[in-house]
Amino acid sequence: MPTIKDLVHDVMAAPIGDIIASVGQGVAQAQEALDRASLAQVLAIYHDSDSEELRLLQEIGYQPTFYALPDTTGEIQVALSISGQNNTASTAAPTTQPAVRSKALSLAERFLPRLPAAKVYAAPVNADLTNRYGFQASAAAKIQFRIVPVPAPGRASDIRVVPALVGKLLEEAETLAARFALEVLAVDKNGEPLTAPPANKKITGQVPEAGEISVVGTSIQVSFA
Template sequence: MANNPLDYMKEVLAAPLGELISSVGSGVADAQAALDAGSLSQWLSLYSEDGDNDEVLARLREIGYQPTFYTLPETSVEAKVSLSLSAKSSLNAQTQILPETGKTRMMASPVNASIANRFNLDAEASATLKFKVVPVPPPGNVSDIRVAPNLVTLTLAEAEAKLSELNLQYQVANQIDGSPAEFTQDSPVMAQTPAAGSLVRRDQIMVLQIPDPDAKTVPNLANQTLEDAAAMLTDMGLLWTLKKDENGDMPRPVKTALVTSYTPAFGNVVEDGDTITLEITEVDPLAPTVTLGQPAT
């Protein structure tokens, strides 16, 4: 512990007032950022694909509900510090050396108990923070923001309905270059631009790719049981095999295993006799199996 009374004062008042003011300003900025993030999160939830599955959110969207944005238009801080210090010191009768004081700064911090007891220090400090939170209109462009839904594997009719709920428009890929589009409302969507989860504007057009109706394409096998996927591929004149594990071993083709991924991917053009490689979940090793490349039995 220092012997200079000024050092004791600094220990009692450990934080410069400039840092105190700076920290308050940073806190206000963080609070405003948190308010904005919360409002924006509500907006994206309202106009996202997950919002379609929530009846309350769907109804709020239908009536034109808009989440409220808030701001901190005014913040004031008042700090009061009162100090009283008395100390006794004994000096050598032969020699008296005055301490160097140097430049001092006004500091503020909680009172140190050891100093208060030793130097009969009384310190009082109080701070008052006042702020207002008021609602404000949302930023001009926020009302046009949407989250692109996942349309891949949906039929064109299902994709159109989902986009309509979000007030988004679409075009089929081969309509853009002016060539005739040959598809039906039951045609599956094999790809989309922008990708699912991207932020899009309400006036932005989603581009959907539809497979050629006259071409043979890989069907949607995701989450199908291996038994059903095998039957589907065999009926189309296609062969199938399983993806080997990291040790190079072929997993057992258990009927109830689910297909997690496959190559070529959904919508790719294939020909009779082509092989589709399936990746499946782990299953009971004693469960019935399916013969590779053959329909399920």
């Protein structure tokens, strides 16, 4: 049979501040998931592909919609409990000069030490708590939220995925890079720009590598064997 100790253990599930913080963390994670989904769409569009549909979206500068949670309302039925111990500092033996002691103590020193060092704990009211202890309360939980479109974050339209240039001629690489508003810079093995890059040799290396995230105007260094 459940005891009072069991009831106290169940009711004191967590400090109420932790519960509120957990709700806030959940909202933050939901917003992060929305942002990641929109960003994934941006990366899916602005990468090298043979799809004519994607090429058309790239040409018109299409941007996926970003969404936000402007407000979130939550309502949870909980059982509250207070736990803590009194500060016994004020129960010390009186000094030999109580009158002098009384004048020296401030108002805060007289009363604050007597306040309990307590915390408020909360446990969600559920069917188990009601059945085991006869706790009478209407269990309810309600969450309201709105998801609305918002302007894309600054420079989100500048995000690009570096195309694969290895194996292409310099002219082909420049044409492909220009499609993503990127530049191509031919360099030697020491990373120095080539004054007369070979037109009939295929690219054997590139920095940054294909698939890396970049932005408009980035210069891709290409090298030849």
